[in-house]
Amino acid sequence: MKRVLTGITTTGTPHLGNYVGAIRPAIEASTQPGVESFFFMADYHALIKCDDPARIERSRMEIAATWLACGLDASRVVFYRQSDIPEIPELTWLLTCVTAKGLMNRAHAYKAAVDANVAEQLDPDAGINMGLYSYPILMAADILMFNASHVPVGRDQIQHIEMARDIGQRFNHLFGAGREYFVLPEAVIDDAVATLPGLDGRKMSKSYDNTVPLFEGGAKATRDAIARVVTDSRAPGEPKDPDGSTLFVLYQAFAGRSESAAYADALRAGMGWGEAKQQLAARIEQDLAPMRDRYGELMAHPERIEDALQHGATRARAVARPLLDALREAVGLRPMRARAAEASGKSTKVSQSNPQYKQFRERDGQFYFKLTDADGSVLIESHGFANPREAAACFAALKQAPDSLDEQSSLYVVRAPRDSVLRALAAMAVPAGEGGQSS
Numbered sequence: 001m002k003r004v005l006t007g008i009t010t011t012g013t014p015h016l017g018n019y020v021g022a023i024r025p026a027i028e029a030s031t032q033p034g035v036e037s038f039f040f041m042a043d044y045h046a047l048i049k050c051d052d053p054a055r056i057e058r059s060r061m062e063i064a065a066t067w068l069a070c071g072l073d074a075s076r077v078v079f080y081r082q083s084d085i086p087e088i089p090e091l092t093w094l095l096t097c098v099t100a101k102g103l104m105n106r107a108h109a110y111k112a113a114v115d116a117n118v119a120e121q122l123d124p125d126a127g128i129n130m131g132l133y134s135y136p137i138l139m140a141a142d143i144l145m146f147n148a149s150h151v152p153v154g155r156d157q158i159q160h161i162e163m164a165r166d167i168g169q170r171f172n173h174l175f176g177a178g179r180e181y182f183v184l185p186e187a188v189i190d191d192a193v194a195t196l197p198g199l200d201g202r203k204m205s206k207s208y209d210n211t212v213p214l215f216e217g218g219a220k221a222t223r224d225a226i227a228r229v230v231t232d233s234r235a236p237g238e239p240k241d242p243d244g245s246t247l248f249v250l251y252q253a254f255a256g257r258s259e260s261a262a263y264a265d266a267l268r269a270g271m272g273w274g275e276a277k278q279q280l281a282a283r284i285e286q287d288l289a290p291m292r293d294r295y296g297e298l299m300a301h302p303e304r305i306e307d308a309l310q311h312g313a314t315r316a317r318a319v320a321r322p323l324l325d326a327l328r329e330a331v332g333l334r335p336m337r338a339r340a341a342e343a344s345g346k347s348t349k350v351s352q353s354n355p356q357y358k359q360f361r362e363r364d365g366q367f368y369f370k371l372t373d374a375d376g377s378v379l380i381e382s383h384g385f386a387n388p389r390e391a392a393a394c395f396a397a398l399k400q401a402p403d404s405l406d407e408q409s410s411l412y413v414v415r416a417p418r419d420s421v422l423r424a425l426a427a428m429a430v431p432a433g434e435g436g437q438s439s
């Protein structure tokens with residue numbers, strides 16, 4: 001199972017270029033079999049660039065509504081807000097403490113800000129906050145928290161993914177004691193997705209002020225923007241080369257092969273630019289109209305968006321919490337408890353992260369399992385099962401979903417505080433080179 005994770009910084013309002021270049025392909029990819037997708041709104045990252053609460057609030061809502069309206073299936077994709085997962089900032093700190101300052105000095109975004117200051121003869125760090133400086137660590141936490149293997153991003157983010165790998169590797173090395181706490185992520189760059197040109201033919205981008213709105217302003221706003229796409233001065237009736245035309249590129253981003261071929265033929269045969277714009281606007285509208293309706297519905301009922309995100313947060317935290325517990329344990333943030341026979345110095349680190357699982361048959365002929373902590377104290381003791389497979393399956397289910405641990409279960413008895421049991425289960429579930437398993 002491939003786990004794909006990507007974050008969307010919640011600044012601004014999505015435009016047509018975001019839809020074609022990011023939203024649509026990501027949603028399509030999330031429907032592939034064998035893929036588990038985590039999509040989240042990087043609203044902590046948004047705070048780095050924006051100190052206007054009203055804009056932060058509006059952008060989060062618009063972006064969430066856009067993704068849902070564009071067809072993101074929140075029952076299939078884990079869709080959440082970064083700021084709803086307290087485990088992420090906690091992990092950020094653990095990672096901050098193993099990240100070399102020198103590594104952050106090399107981050108492109110920080111370096112570009114310093115260069116701009118120097119060019120203006122300002123103090124090199126003028127106007128730079130620690131959020132910008134530590135940005136890559138927060139992003140590493142976003143990714144490592146969920147053991148994502150694949151991270152689709154734009155080219156400008158490749159360095160951040162490499163940093164996440166470096167940081168995760170360093171943590172594994174320092175605290176792993178033979179275990180890999182973190183999967184090292186890979187950036188996925190989709191070269192097939194063309195960047196959409198904007199009104200002036202350059203890449204559609206808010207910084208060029210050449211965007212076509214997606215939902216804001218309704219169909220009219222989209223149509224009006226298309227009317228402003230720059231063309232050459234050929235009159236109706238004159239043949240036009242579709243390949244140099246922004247209108248044709250935009251058309252192809254929505255229409256299939258044969259429709260696009262017909263549009264190109266019409267241009268070659270002299271269709272006027274005005275007509276070409278109308279056809280383009282109509283074709284785009286065909287795709288956008290149903291989504292815009294859903295968008296309007298959601299914006300009118302923000303509580304539905306909130307519900308979807310809360311649901312996502314619960315699912316995300318079910319993954320994040322056990323891993324963070326194991327990490328706290330790994331760095332030594334452990335509950336205080338008496339330890340048996342800890343004299344043997346070096347071995348403690350390894351043994352503490354290794355709870356023991358045992359399956360056995362009793363004289364009554366039934367099959368039992370037991371989970372003990374490294375120091376031998378019992379965490380879970382099962383009742384009798386008719387055969388060994390059932391006993392193993394019961395434990396496997398717990399390992400898979402530690403949160404399903406049930407103090408009232410009729411299959412087993414929980415003998416230790418829930419926290420320590422969950423931690424042990426998480427430790428056993430980590431995809432380890434050598435996990436704590438012994439059966």
Ligand code: TRP
Nearest residue numbers: 005006007008009042045139142
């Ligand atoms: N920095 C990313 C961007 O600007 C957004 C982001 C934040 C992200 N955290 C992430 C992307 C984790 C992928 C994975 O595009």
